[in-house]
Amino acid sequence: MSVENVLFWVFALGIVSSAFLVILARNPVHSAMALVGAFFFLAAEYVLLWAHTIAVLQVLVYAGAIMVLFLFVIMLLSLTDADLQPGQVTLARVVGGASAAGLCLVMVETLSKTKGAGQVIAGEQTQVFGTLAEMGRVIYTQYLFPFEAVSLLLLVAIVGAVVVAKARI
Protein backbone atom coordinates (compact mmCIF):
# COMPACT_ATOMS: atom_id res chain seq x y z
CA MET A 1 0.00 0.00 0.00
CA SER A 2 1.29 3.44 -0.88
CA VAL A 3 1.56 6.29 1.60
CA GLU A 4 -1.50 7.93 0.03
CA ASN A 5 -3.56 4.78 0.62
CA VAL A 6 -2.52 4.53 4.27
CA LEU A 7 -3.29 8.22 4.82
CA PHE A 8 -6.65 7.83 3.07
CA TRP A 9 -7.71 5.10 5.49
CA VAL A 10 -6.43 7.03 8.51
CA PHE A 11 -8.38 10.15 7.53
CA ALA A 12 -11.46 8.14 6.48
CA LEU A 13 -11.47 6.44 9.88
CA GLY A 14 -11.17 9.89 11.45
CA ILE A 15 -14.17 11.20 9.49
CA VAL A 16 -16.39 8.24 10.32
CA SER A 17 -15.47 8.05 14.00
CA SER A 18 -15.90 11.78 14.59
CA ALA A 19 -19.19 11.67 12.67
CA PHE A 20 -20.38 8.93 15.00
CA LEU A 21 -19.26 11.03 17.94
CA VAL A 22 -21.44 13.88 16.67
CA ILE A 23 -24.63 11.83 17.04
CA LEU A 24 -23.55 9.79 20.08
CA ALA A 25 -22.25 12.57 22.34
CA ARG A 26 -24.75 13.63 25.02
CA ASN A 27 -23.40 17.17 25.19
CA PRO A 28 -24.21 19.39 22.18
CA VAL A 29 -20.89 21.28 22.51
CA HIS A 30 -19.02 17.97 22.31
CA SER A 31 -21.06 17.11 19.21
CA ALA A 32 -20.16 20.42 17.61
CA MET A 33 -16.45 19.97 18.31
CA ALA A 34 -16.58 16.41 16.91
CA LEU A 35 -18.13 17.84 13.74
CA VAL A 36 -15.24 20.32 13.51
CA GLY A 37 -12.89 17.36 13.74
CA ALA A 38 -14.80 15.62 10.92
CA PHE A 39 -14.41 18.75 8.76
CA PHE A 40 -10.66 18.71 9.35
CA PHE A 41 -10.31 15.06 8.34
CA LEU A 42 -12.42 15.78 5.27
CA ALA A 43 -10.09 18.68 4.39
CA ALA A 44 -7.17 16.25 4.65
CA GLU A 45 -8.95 13.90 2.20
CA TYR A 46 -9.33 16.79 -0.23
CA VAL A 47 -5.57 17.35 -0.09
CA LEU A 48 -5.04 13.68 -0.97
CA LEU A 49 -7.32 14.25 -3.99
CA TRP A 50 -5.08 17.13 -5.22
CA ALA A 51 -7.83 19.60 -4.30
CA HIS A 52 -5.83 21.65 -1.79
CA THR A 53 -7.75 24.88 -2.48
CA ILE A 54 -11.02 23.09 -1.67
CA ALA A 55 -9.33 21.83 1.51
CA VAL A 56 -8.41 25.31 2.72
CA LEU A 57 -11.87 26.61 1.77
CA GLN A 58 -13.39 23.70 3.69
CA VAL A 59 -11.52 24.82 6.82
CA LEU A 60 -12.24 28.51 6.17
CA VAL A 61 -15.97 28.19 5.48
CA TYR A 62 -17.18 25.15 7.40
CA ALA A 63 -14.82 24.93 10.37
CA GLY A 64 -14.04 28.63 10.62
CA ALA A 65 -17.39 30.27 9.92
CA ILE A 66 -20.40 27.95 9.94
CA MET A 67 -19.50 25.77 12.92
CA VAL A 68 -18.40 28.84 14.89
CA LEU A 69 -21.94 30.21 14.53
CA PHE A 70 -23.38 26.81 15.52
CA LEU A 71 -21.20 26.73 18.61
CA PHE A 72 -22.14 30.32 19.39
CA VAL A 73 -25.85 29.43 19.41
CA ILE A 74 -25.39 26.14 21.29
CA MET A 75 -23.38 27.91 24.00
CA LEU A 76 -26.21 30.37 24.61
CA LEU A 77 -28.91 27.68 24.78
CA SER A 78 -28.90 25.50 27.87
CA LEU A 79 -30.06 22.11 26.65
CA THR A 80 -30.92 19.56 29.31
CA ASP A 81 -31.26 15.81 29.00
CA ALA A 82 -35.06 16.14 29.30
CA ASP A 83 -35.11 17.90 25.94
CA LEU A 84 -33.41 15.00 24.26
CA GLN A 85 -35.55 12.00 25.42
CA PRO A 86 -33.75 8.98 23.99
CA GLY A 87 -35.48 5.96 22.54
CA GLN A 88 -38.70 7.66 21.48
CA VAL A 89 -39.93 7.35 17.92
CA THR A 90 -41.21 10.74 16.82
CA LEU A 91 -42.31 11.92 13.40
CA ALA A 92 -39.27 14.22 13.14
CA ARG A 93 -36.91 11.29 13.75
CA VAL A 94 -38.60 9.06 11.17
CA VAL A 95 -38.58 11.79 8.52
CA GLY A 96 -35.00 12.75 9.39
CA GLY A 97 -33.77 9.17 9.21
CA ALA A 98 -35.56 8.54 5.91
CA SER A 99 -34.11 11.74 4.39
CA ALA A 100 -30.61 10.79 5.50
CA ALA A 101 -30.95 7.32 3.97
CA GLY A 102 -32.35 8.78 0.75
CA LEU A 103 -29.54 11.33 0.52
CA CYS A 104 -26.99 8.56 1.04
CA LEU A 105 -28.51 6.53 -1.83
CA VAL A 106 -28.53 9.55 -4.16
CA MET A 107 -24.89 10.30 -3.31
CA VAL A 108 -23.76 6.74 -3.99
CA GLU A 109 -25.68 6.67 -7.28
CA THR A 110 -24.36 10.06 -8.43
CA LEU A 111 -20.74 9.44 -7.47
CA SER A 112 -20.64 6.06 -9.18
CA LYS A 113 -21.87 7.67 -12.42
CA THR A 114 -19.65 10.76 -12.26
CA LYS A 115 -17.33 11.28 -15.20
CA GLY A 116 -13.64 11.11 -14.35
CA ALA A 117 -14.08 8.92 -11.28
CA GLY A 118 -10.86 7.06 -10.63
CA GLN A 119 -8.95 9.52 -12.82
CA VAL A 120 -5.30 9.82 -11.84
CA ILE A 121 -3.68 13.23 -11.66
CA ALA A 122 -0.14 12.99 -13.01
CA GLY A 123 2.54 14.81 -14.94
CA GLU A 124 1.86 18.42 -15.89
CA GLN A 125 -1.63 18.29 -14.42
CA THR A 126 -0.18 18.29 -10.89
CA GLN A 127 1.07 21.85 -11.44
CA VAL A 128 -2.38 23.20 -12.37
CA PHE A 129 -5.04 20.89 -10.94
CA GLY A 130 -6.71 22.19 -7.82
CA THR A 131 -4.87 25.52 -7.69
CA LEU A 132 -6.69 28.71 -6.83
CA ALA A 133 -6.10 30.20 -10.29
CA GLU A 134 -7.48 27.11 -12.05
CA MET A 135 -10.51 27.00 -9.75
CA GLY A 136 -11.25 30.66 -10.44
CA ARG A 137 -10.92 30.12 -14.18
CA VAL A 138 -13.35 27.18 -14.14
CA ILE A 139 -15.87 28.92 -11.87
CA TYR A 140 -15.99 32.09 -13.99
CA THR A 141 -16.10 30.31 -17.36
CA GLN A 142 -17.50 26.79 -17.34
CA TYR A 143 -19.63 26.99 -14.21
CA LEU A 144 -20.59 30.68 -14.28
CA PHE A 145 -24.34 30.06 -14.28
CA PRO A 146 -24.45 27.65 -11.31
CA PHE A 147 -22.09 29.99 -9.45
CA GLU A 148 -24.34 33.01 -10.00
CA ALA A 149 -27.43 30.94 -9.18
CA VAL A 150 -25.90 29.90 -5.85
CA SER A 151 -24.98 33.50 -5.01
CA LEU A 152 -28.59 34.54 -5.78
CA LEU A 153 -29.76 31.77 -3.44
CA LEU A 154 -27.50 33.14 -0.70
CA LEU A 155 -28.83 36.66 -1.28
CA VAL A 156 -32.40 35.35 -0.93
CA ALA A 157 -31.41 33.60 2.30
CA ILE A 158 -29.87 36.80 3.70
CA VAL A 159 -32.96 38.87 2.81
CA GLY A 160 -35.15 36.16 4.34
CA ALA A 161 -33.12 36.19 7.56
CA VAL A 162 -33.44 39.97 7.83
CA VAL A 163 -37.22 39.81 7.23
CA VAL A 164 -37.66 37.08 9.87
CA ALA A 165 -35.53 38.93 12.41
CA LYS A 166 -37.32 42.23 11.78
CA ALA A 167 -40.75 40.63 12.14
CA ARG A 168 -39.78 39.34 15.57
CA ILE A 169 -38.65 42.78 16.71
Add this chain to the structure above:
Amino acid sequence: MKRPVWMSILIFGVIPGIFAGIQAAAYVLAWLGQKLFDGGGYLANMLTLMLVVVMVLATLLVLAERKWSALMQDRVGPNVARLPIPGLSKNPLFGLPHVAADVLKMLFKEDLVPSKVSRLMFELGPVLAFAPAFALFAVVPAGPAINWDGIRVPMVVAEPDFGILYLFAIASLAVYGTSLAGWASNNKFALLGGVRASSQMISYEVGLGLSLVGLFLAFGSVQLGALADAQTQYLWKLGDGAFDLGLPAWGIFLQPYGFILFFAAASAETKRAPFDVPEGESEIIGYFVEYSGMKFGLFMISEFVEVVVLSGVITVLFLGGWHLPVGDAWLTAKLTAVHPLLYGTVAATLFWLKVVTLCYVQMAVRWTMPRFRYDQIQALGWKILFPLGLVNLFLTGALVLIDPSLRLLAVVGLLQIGLLAALTAAAGPKKKADTALAHGGHGHDAHPAAPAAAAHH
Protein backbone atom coordinates in the same frame (compact mmCIF):
# COMPACT_ATOMS: atom_id res chain seq x y z
CA MET B 1 27.22 57.96 28.51
CA LYS B 2 23.81 59.50 28.30
CA ARG B 3 20.57 57.62 27.82
CA PRO B 4 19.88 58.75 24.19
CA VAL B 5 23.32 57.50 23.16
CA TRP B 6 22.67 54.11 24.74
CA MET B 7 19.23 53.89 23.13
CA SER B 8 20.64 54.77 19.69
CA ILE B 9 23.31 52.07 20.01
CA LEU B 10 20.60 49.59 21.07
CA ILE B 11 18.15 50.49 18.30
CA PHE B 12 20.56 50.95 15.39
CA GLY B 13 23.33 48.55 16.42
CA VAL B 14 22.40 45.78 18.84
CA ILE B 15 18.89 44.89 17.61
CA PRO B 16 19.75 44.77 13.87
CA GLY B 17 22.91 42.86 14.80
CA ILE B 18 20.98 40.21 16.70
CA PHE B 19 18.46 39.80 13.87
CA ALA B 20 21.25 39.62 11.28
CA GLY B 21 23.00 36.90 13.27
CA ILE B 22 19.82 34.87 13.66
CA GLN B 23 18.91 35.26 10.01
CA ALA B 24 22.38 34.29 8.78
CA ALA B 25 22.14 31.15 10.91
CA ALA B 26 18.60 30.54 9.62
CA TYR B 27 19.76 30.75 6.00
CA VAL B 28 22.66 28.39 6.65
CA LEU B 29 20.36 25.91 8.39
CA ALA B 30 17.79 26.12 5.59
CA TRP B 31 20.56 25.60 3.04
CA LEU B 32 21.81 22.53 4.91
CA GLY B 33 18.26 21.20 5.22
CA GLN B 34 17.57 21.75 1.54
CA LYS B 35 20.86 20.04 0.67
CA LEU B 36 19.89 17.04 2.81
CA PHE B 37 16.53 16.49 1.10
CA ASP B 38 14.03 18.54 -0.91
CA GLY B 39 11.79 20.38 1.54
CA GLY B 40 14.31 20.17 4.38
CA GLY B 41 14.78 23.92 4.14
CA TYR B 42 11.11 24.47 4.98
CA LEU B 43 11.45 22.24 8.05
CA ALA B 44 14.55 24.16 9.17
CA ASN B 45 12.63 27.42 8.70
CA MET B 46 9.82 26.09 10.86
CA LEU B 47 12.29 25.61 13.69
CA THR B 48 14.16 28.90 13.27
CA LEU B 49 11.36 31.28 12.24
CA MET B 50 8.34 29.97 14.12
CA LEU B 51 9.83 28.32 17.20
CA VAL B 52 12.77 30.66 17.77
CA VAL B 53 12.21 34.12 16.26
CA VAL B 54 8.42 34.50 16.61
CA MET B 55 8.20 32.85 20.03
CA VAL B 56 11.16 34.77 21.49
CA LEU B 57 9.88 38.03 20.00
CA ALA B 58 6.43 37.38 21.50
CA THR B 59 7.95 36.61 24.91
CA LEU B 60 10.06 39.76 24.82
CA LEU B 61 6.99 41.78 23.80
CA VAL B 62 5.48 40.94 27.22
CA LEU B 63 8.40 42.80 28.78
CA ALA B 64 8.35 45.49 26.09
CA GLU B 65 4.68 46.15 26.74
CA ARG B 66 5.40 46.64 30.45
CA LYS B 67 8.29 48.98 29.75
CA TRP B 68 6.50 50.99 27.07
CA SER B 69 3.30 51.29 29.12
CA ALA B 70 5.42 52.51 32.04
CA LEU B 71 7.11 55.02 29.74
CA MET B 72 3.75 56.32 28.47
CA GLN B 73 2.24 56.52 31.95
CA ASP B 74 5.36 58.14 33.46
CA ARG B 75 6.11 55.19 35.74
CA VAL B 76 9.40 53.41 36.44
CA GLY B 77 8.34 50.05 35.05
CA PRO B 78 9.66 46.57 35.81
CA ASN B 79 12.95 46.90 37.72
CA VAL B 80 12.66 44.71 40.81
CA ALA B 81 13.58 41.20 39.65
CA ARG B 82 17.29 40.38 39.77
CA LEU B 83 19.41 37.49 38.60
CA PRO B 84 21.23 35.81 41.51
CA ILE B 85 24.56 35.97 39.71
CA PRO B 86 27.55 37.62 41.43
CA GLY B 87 28.20 41.02 39.91
CA LEU B 88 24.75 41.24 38.30
CA SER B 89 22.60 40.93 41.43
CA LYS B 90 22.35 44.73 41.75
CA ASN B 91 21.69 45.41 38.04
CA PRO B 92 18.07 45.45 36.80
CA LEU B 93 19.29 44.46 33.28
CA PHE B 94 16.52 46.48 31.52
CA GLY B 95 13.92 44.33 33.33
CA LEU B 96 14.94 41.17 31.49
CA PRO B 97 14.86 39.01 34.68
CA HIS B 98 11.12 39.76 34.81
CA VAL B 99 10.62 37.59 31.74
CA ALA B 100 12.21 34.64 33.54
CA ALA B 101 10.23 35.46 36.68
CA ASP B 102 6.95 35.53 34.71
CA VAL B 103 7.63 32.18 33.07
CA LEU B 104 8.64 30.56 36.35
CA LYS B 105 5.54 31.92 38.09
CA MET B 106 3.24 30.57 35.39
CA LEU B 107 4.91 27.15 35.30
CA PHE B 108 4.79 26.62 39.06
CA LYS B 109 1.44 28.17 39.88
CA GLU B 110 -1.25 25.77 41.09
CA ASP B 111 -3.37 24.50 38.21
CA LEU B 112 -6.95 25.10 39.34
CA VAL B 113 -9.88 23.42 37.59
CA PRO B 114 -13.37 24.66 38.46
CA SER B 115 -15.91 22.09 39.65
CA LYS B 116 -18.47 20.44 37.33
CA VAL B 117 -16.65 21.39 34.13
CA SER B 118 -16.23 19.32 31.01
CA ARG B 119 -12.55 18.56 31.60
CA LEU B 120 -11.71 17.83 27.95
CA MET B 121 -13.24 21.08 26.68
CA PHE B 122 -11.65 23.04 29.53
CA GLU B 123 -8.20 21.75 28.55
CA LEU B 124 -8.91 22.22 24.84
CA GLY B 125 -9.67 25.95 25.24
CA PRO B 126 -6.10 27.30 25.67
CA VAL B 127 -4.75 24.80 23.13
CA LEU B 128 -7.22 25.94 20.48
CA ALA B 129 -6.45 29.58 21.29
CA PHE B 130 -2.68 29.17 21.01
CA ALA B 131 -2.31 26.70 18.12
CA PRO B 132 -3.91 28.85 15.36
CA ALA B 133 -1.99 31.95 16.45
CA PHE B 134 1.25 29.99 16.35
CA ALA B 135 0.51 28.31 12.99
CA LEU B 136 -0.32 31.64 11.29
CA PHE B 137 3.29 32.59 10.62
CA ALA B 138 3.84 29.58 8.34
CA VAL B 139 3.04 31.45 5.11
CA VAL B 140 4.71 34.77 6.01
CA PRO B 141 8.04 35.06 4.19
CA ALA B 142 10.77 36.60 6.36
CA GLY B 143 13.23 37.05 3.54
CA PRO B 144 13.93 36.40 -0.13
CA ALA B 145 14.59 32.93 -1.51
CA ILE B 146 18.30 32.99 -2.38
CA ASN B 147 20.15 30.90 -4.92
CA TRP B 148 23.19 29.49 -3.15
CA ASP B 149 25.38 26.93 -4.95
CA GLY B 150 22.50 26.08 -7.28
CA ILE B 151 20.17 25.35 -4.38
CA ARG B 152 17.09 27.53 -3.89
CA VAL B 153 17.00 28.40 -0.20
CA PRO B 154 13.56 29.70 0.86
CA MET B 155 12.99 31.81 3.99
CA VAL B 156 9.39 30.81 4.59
CA VAL B 157 7.80 27.70 6.09
CA ALA B 158 5.26 27.05 3.33
CA GLU B 159 4.51 28.54 -0.09
CA PRO B 160 1.00 27.32 -0.99
CA ASP B 161 -0.59 28.84 -4.10
CA PHE B 162 -3.64 29.94 -2.06
CA GLY B 163 -1.32 32.00 0.19
CA ILE B 164 -3.42 34.43 2.18
CA LEU B 165 -6.46 32.08 2.26
CA TYR B 166 -4.42 29.95 4.66
CA LEU B 167 -4.08 32.95 6.98
CA PHE B 168 -7.83 33.62 6.90
CA ALA B 169 -8.69 29.94 7.43
CA ILE B 170 -6.37 29.51 10.40
CA ALA B 171 -7.23 32.89 11.93
CA SER B 172 -10.92 32.00 11.85
CA LEU B 173 -10.18 28.93 14.00
CA ALA B 174 -8.97 31.08 16.90
CA VAL B 175 -12.62 31.72 17.80
CA TYR B 176 -12.94 28.14 19.10
CA GLY B 177 -10.33 28.74 21.78
CA THR B 178 -12.06 31.78 23.22
CA SER B 179 -15.63 30.50 22.98
CA LEU B 180 -14.76 27.06 24.39
CA ALA B 181 -12.77 28.63 27.22
CA GLY B 182 -15.75 30.81 28.10
CA TRP B 183 -18.25 27.94 27.89
CA ALA B 184 -16.16 25.25 29.62
CA SER B 185 -15.30 27.42 32.63
CA ASN B 186 -18.76 26.85 34.18
CA ASN B 187 -18.84 30.52 35.09
CA LYS B 188 -21.49 32.96 33.87
CA PHE B 189 -19.03 35.85 33.57
CA ALA B 190 -16.54 33.74 31.63
CA LEU B 191 -19.37 32.64 29.31
CA LEU B 192 -20.37 36.26 28.72
CA GLY B 193 -16.72 37.12 28.02
CA GLY B 194 -16.52 34.22 25.58
CA VAL B 195 -19.68 35.39 23.82
CA ARG B 196 -18.31 38.95 23.59
CA ALA B 197 -15.03 37.62 22.20
CA SER B 198 -16.55 35.31 19.61
CA SER B 199 -19.15 37.82 18.39
CA GLN B 200 -16.43 40.45 17.98
CA MET B 201 -14.11 38.07 16.14
CA ILE B 202 -16.87 36.80 13.83
CA SER B 203 -17.97 40.36 13.00
CA TYR B 204 -14.49 41.58 12.14
CA GLU B 205 -13.53 38.56 10.03
CA VAL B 206 -15.72 39.91 7.22
CA GLY B 207 -13.97 43.28 7.18
CA LEU B 208 -10.58 41.58 7.52
CA GLY B 209 -10.99 39.65 4.31
CA LEU B 210 -12.71 42.43 2.41
CA SER B 211 -10.02 45.04 3.21
CA LEU B 212 -7.36 43.04 1.37
CA VAL B 213 -9.23 42.22 -1.85
CA GLY B 214 -8.30 45.60 -3.36
CA LEU B 215 -4.63 44.81 -2.81
CA PHE B 216 -5.02 41.43 -4.56
CA LEU B 217 -6.70 43.18 -7.49
CA ALA B 218 -3.81 45.64 -7.77
CA PHE B 219 -1.02 43.04 -7.61
CA GLY B 220 -2.87 40.11 -9.16
CA SER B 221 -1.75 37.52 -6.63
CA VAL B 222 -2.63 36.11 -3.21
CA GLN B 223 0.78 34.57 -2.49
CA LEU B 224 2.68 36.55 0.12
CA GLY B 225 6.08 36.08 -1.50
CA ALA B 226 4.75 37.24 -4.89
CA LEU B 227 2.99 40.20 -3.23
CA ALA B 228 6.25 41.27 -1.57
CA ASP B 229 8.14 41.05 -4.87
CA ALA B 230 5.38 42.92 -6.76
CA GLN B 231 6.12 45.93 -4.54
CA THR B 232 9.66 46.36 -5.90
CA GLN B 233 8.36 47.99 -9.11
CA TYR B 234 8.45 51.79 -9.21
CA LEU B 235 5.38 53.88 -9.93
CA TRP B 236 7.50 56.85 -10.89
CA LYS B 237 11.24 56.48 -11.32
CA LEU B 238 13.75 59.32 -11.15
CA GLY B 239 16.64 59.06 -13.60
CA ASP B 240 18.32 55.96 -14.97
CA GLY B 241 21.39 55.88 -12.73
CA ALA B 242 22.81 52.79 -11.08
CA PHE B 243 21.09 53.78 -7.85
CA ASP B 244 17.35 53.42 -8.45
CA LEU B 245 15.24 56.18 -6.95
CA GLY B 246 11.50 56.73 -7.05
CA LEU B 247 8.15 56.00 -5.48
CA PRO B 248 7.81 52.23 -5.00
CA ALA B 249 4.44 50.50 -5.55
CA TRP B 250 4.05 49.69 -1.86
CA GLY B 251 0.66 48.56 -0.69
CA ILE B 252 0.36 51.48 1.69
CA PHE B 253 0.57 53.98 -1.20
CA LEU B 254 -1.87 52.06 -3.38
CA GLN B 255 -4.31 51.04 -0.68
CA PRO B 256 -4.16 53.45 2.27
CA TYR B 257 -7.80 52.76 3.20
CA GLY B 258 -7.23 49.05 2.78
CA PHE B 259 -4.27 49.37 5.16
CA ILE B 260 -6.27 51.21 7.81
CA LEU B 261 -9.28 48.90 7.52
CA PHE B 262 -7.04 45.82 7.72
CA PHE B 263 -5.12 47.21 10.68
CA ALA B 264 -8.35 48.02 12.56
CA ALA B 265 -10.00 44.67 11.77
CA ALA B 266 -6.87 42.72 12.65
CA SER B 267 -6.48 44.63 15.93
CA ALA B 268 -10.02 43.58 16.77
CA GLU B 269 -9.03 39.97 16.01
CA THR B 270 -6.08 40.17 18.40
CA LYS B 271 -8.51 41.40 21.10
CA ARG B 272 -6.19 44.17 22.29
CA ALA B 273 -7.18 47.70 23.28
CA PRO B 274 -9.16 49.56 21.99
CA PHE B 275 -10.95 46.29 21.20
CA ASP B 276 -10.26 44.55 24.54
CA VAL B 277 -13.88 44.27 25.68
CA PRO B 278 -13.62 40.43 25.63
CA GLU B 279 -10.77 40.55 28.15
CA GLY B 280 -10.83 43.76 30.17
CA GLU B 281 -8.15 42.41 32.52
CA SER B 282 -8.66 44.89 35.30
CA GLU B 283 -12.32 45.95 35.21
CA ILE B 284 -14.60 43.49 33.42
CA ILE B 285 -14.17 39.74 33.52
CA GLY B 286 -12.90 37.96 30.44
CA TYR B 287 -13.31 34.44 29.09
CA PHE B 288 -10.12 33.16 30.75
CA VAL B 289 -11.06 34.12 34.33
CA GLU B 290 -11.04 30.48 35.53
CA TYR B 291 -7.67 29.62 34.01
CA SER B 292 -4.50 29.70 36.07
CA GLY B 293 -0.82 29.04 35.56
CA MET B 294 0.45 28.12 32.15
CA LYS B 295 -3.07 27.72 30.72
CA PHE B 296 -3.62 31.43 31.24
CA GLY B 297 -0.08 31.90 29.96
CA LEU B 298 -1.08 30.26 26.67
CA PHE B 299 -3.93 32.75 26.22
CA MET B 300 -1.60 35.64 27.01
CA ILE B 301 1.29 34.54 24.80
CA SER B 302 -1.06 33.78 21.89
CA GLU B 303 -2.11 37.44 22.01
CA PHE B 304 1.52 38.54 21.65
CA VAL B 305 2.21 35.96 18.94
CA GLU B 306 -0.76 37.45 17.05
CA VAL B 307 0.83 40.90 17.40
CA VAL B 308 4.06 39.63 15.82
CA VAL B 309 2.21 37.78 13.04
CA LEU B 310 0.03 40.80 12.29
CA SER B 311 3.15 42.98 12.04
CA GLY B 312 4.71 40.43 9.68
CA VAL B 313 1.61 40.27 7.47
CA ILE B 314 1.32 44.08 7.28
CA THR B 315 5.03 44.33 6.45
CA VAL B 316 4.69 41.89 3.56
CA LEU B 317 1.38 43.23 2.23
CA PHE B 318 1.75 46.98 2.68
CA LEU B 319 5.36 47.88 3.49
CA GLY B 320 7.28 46.04 0.79
CA GLY B 321 8.32 43.02 2.87
CA TRP B 322 12.11 42.74 2.94
CA HIS B 323 12.61 45.37 0.20
CA LEU B 324 14.01 48.88 0.62
CA PRO B 325 11.81 51.75 -0.57
CA VAL B 326 14.60 53.21 -2.75
CA GLY B 327 17.79 51.68 -4.06
CA ASP B 328 16.54 48.12 -3.60
CA ALA B 329 17.71 46.85 -7.00
CA TRP B 330 21.10 48.57 -6.51
CA LEU B 331 21.60 47.00 -3.05
CA THR B 332 20.41 43.58 -4.25
CA ALA B 333 22.91 43.58 -7.11
CA LYS B 334 25.80 44.77 -4.90
CA LEU B 335 25.16 42.30 -2.08
CA THR B 336 24.38 39.30 -4.29
CA ALA B 337 27.68 39.92 -6.09
CA VAL B 338 29.51 39.45 -2.78
CA HIS B 339 27.47 36.43 -1.64
CA PRO B 340 23.74 35.53 -1.85
CA LEU B 341 23.84 34.73 1.87
CA LEU B 342 24.81 38.34 2.62
CA TYR B 343 21.90 39.66 0.55
CA GLY B 344 19.45 37.27 2.25
CA THR B 345 20.68 38.22 5.71
CA VAL B 346 20.46 41.97 5.09
CA ALA B 347 17.01 41.70 3.48
CA ALA B 348 15.60 39.48 6.24
CA THR B 349 17.05 41.82 8.90
CA LEU B 350 15.22 44.69 7.18
CA PHE B 351 12.00 42.64 7.37
CA TRP B 352 12.39 42.03 11.09
CA LEU B 353 13.18 45.70 11.77
CA LYS B 354 9.92 46.67 10.05
CA VAL B 355 8.12 44.01 12.12
CA VAL B 356 9.56 45.32 15.39
CA THR B 357 8.61 48.89 14.46
CA LEU B 358 5.03 47.78 13.74
CA CYS B 359 4.96 45.89 17.07
CA TYR B 360 5.87 49.19 18.74
CA VAL B 361 3.06 50.97 16.85
CA GLN B 362 0.59 48.36 18.11
CA MET B 363 1.83 48.76 21.69
CA ALA B 364 1.55 52.54 21.39
CA VAL B 365 -2.02 52.25 20.07
CA ARG B 366 -2.91 49.83 22.84
CA TRP B 367 -1.75 52.27 25.55
CA THR B 368 -3.13 55.41 23.89
CA MET B 369 -6.70 54.55 22.94
CA PRO B 370 -9.52 54.14 25.45
CA ARG B 371 -11.64 51.01 25.19
CA PHE B 372 -14.63 50.99 22.83
CA ARG B 373 -18.04 50.09 24.21
CA TYR B 374 -19.51 46.82 22.98
CA ASP B 375 -22.13 48.50 20.76
CA GLN B 376 -19.46 50.84 19.35
CA ILE B 377 -17.36 47.81 18.38
CA GLN B 378 -20.25 46.20 16.50
CA ALA B 379 -21.26 49.51 14.87
CA LEU B 380 -17.67 50.20 13.79
CA GLY B 381 -17.32 46.73 12.31
CA TRP B 382 -20.62 46.53 10.43
CA LYS B 383 -21.56 50.14 9.70
CA ILE B 384 -18.13 51.69 9.00
CA LEU B 385 -15.45 49.10 8.16
CA PHE B 386 -17.67 46.83 6.06
CA PRO B 387 -19.21 49.52 3.76
CA LEU B 388 -15.83 51.31 3.46
CA GLY B 389 -14.25 48.00 2.50
CA LEU B 390 -16.88 47.52 -0.23
CA VAL B 391 -16.34 51.08 -1.53
CA ASN B 392 -12.57 50.54 -1.52
CA LEU B 393 -12.97 47.26 -3.40
CA PHE B 394 -15.11 48.74 -6.20
CA LEU B 395 -13.01 51.90 -6.46
CA THR B 396 -9.79 49.85 -6.70
CA GLY B 397 -11.32 47.51 -9.25
CA ALA B 398 -12.39 50.43 -11.47
CA LEU B 399 -9.02 52.21 -11.18
CA VAL B 400 -7.01 49.08 -11.96
CA LEU B 401 -9.27 48.42 -14.94
CA ILE B 402 -8.77 51.97 -16.30
CA ASP B 403 -5.01 52.08 -15.71
CA PRO B 404 -3.25 48.69 -15.26
CA SER B 405 0.08 50.47 -14.59
CA LEU B 406 -1.34 51.29 -11.12
CA ARG B 407 -0.36 54.98 -11.44
CA LEU B 408 -3.94 56.22 -11.29
CA LEU B 409 -4.52 54.02 -8.25
CA ALA B 410 -1.41 55.52 -6.64
CA VAL B 411 -2.62 59.10 -7.33
CA VAL B 412 -5.95 58.31 -5.69
CA GLY B 413 -4.10 56.55 -2.86
CA LEU B 414 -1.86 59.56 -2.22
CA LEU B 415 -4.95 61.82 -2.27
CA GLN B 416 -6.53 59.49 0.30
CA ILE B 417 -3.43 59.76 2.50
CA GLY B 418 -3.63 63.56 2.24
CA LEU B 419 -7.34 63.46 3.10
CA LEU B 420 -6.68 61.23 6.10
CA ALA B 421 -3.92 63.56 7.33
CA ALA B 422 -6.23 66.57 6.95
CA LEU B 423 -9.06 64.79 8.77
CA THR B 424 -6.72 63.77 11.57
CA ALA B 425 -5.46 67.34 11.90
CA ALA B 426 -9.04 68.65 11.93
CA ALA B 427 -10.04 66.14 14.62
CA GLY B 428 -6.98 66.98 16.70
CA PRO B 429 -6.87 69.21 19.81
CA LYS B 430 -10.13 71.11 20.00
CA LYS B 431 -11.05 74.41 21.58
CA LYS B 432 -12.35 74.40 25.15
CA ALA B 433 -15.98 75.02 24.12
CA ASP B 434 -16.04 71.98 21.87
CA THR B 435 -14.70 69.51 24.39
CA ALA B 436 -17.73 69.92 26.67
CA LEU B 437 -19.99 68.79 23.85
CA ALA B 438 -17.64 66.08 22.67
CA HIS B 439 -17.91 64.37 26.04
CA GLY B 440 -21.67 63.99 25.59
CA GLY B 441 -21.31 61.34 22.94
CA HIS B 442 -18.70 59.80 20.73
CA GLY B 443 -18.74 60.45 17.00
CA HIS B 444 -21.47 58.72 15.04
CA ASP B 445 -23.56 57.50 17.96
CA ALA B 446 -23.78 60.87 19.70
CA HIS B 447 -27.22 61.31 21.16
CA PRO B 448 -29.14 63.70 18.90
CA ALA B 449 -30.71 65.43 21.88
CA ALA B 450 -27.38 66.12 23.57
CA PRO B 451 -26.35 69.31 21.69
CA ALA B 452 -29.89 70.67 21.97
CA ALA B 453 -29.95 70.02 25.70
CA ALA B 454 -26.54 71.63 26.11
CA ALA B 455 -27.71 74.69 24.19
CA HIS B 456 -30.79 74.92 26.40
CA HIS B 457 -28.75 75.25 29.56
